Amino acid sequence: MKPNPGKSKSIFVCQQCGKESAKWLGRCPNCQAWNSFVETTVSLSHISPDWSRSRENKPQELSQVEMGSFS
Numbered sequence: 001m002k003p004n005p006g007k008s009k010s011i012f013v014c015q016q017c018g019k020e021s022a023k024w025l026g027r028c029p030n031c032q033a034w035n036s037f038v039e040t041t042v043s044l045s046h047i048s049p050d051w052s053r054s055r056e057n058k059p060q061e062l063s064q065v066e067m068g069s070f071s
Contacts, residue, residue, distance in 0.1 A: 007044040012037040 012021045015038055017031040027034050 008041050009044055010039050010041055013040050 012024045013019070014021075014028040014031060014033060015036045016033040017028060019028055019030040021037065024037050024039070028036050
């Protein structure tokens with residue numbers, strides 16, 4: 001499911017460290033800076049989930065999957 005082109009959403013970005021948040025925060029949980037979040041609009045057509053860029057979650061042939069002991 002892909003977002004419609006032209007759609008956008010607001011996120012809040014810390015000006016000190018770049019931490020992103022869906023809501024405005026008074027204090028950045030990453031760098032502890034106060035009142036450093038600014039609202040930014042991003043296009044949803046350029047956002048993809050973090051898991052989609054992961055190299056660890058690529059499909060494998062069943063014959064290549066190692067079976068470990070789960071005791």
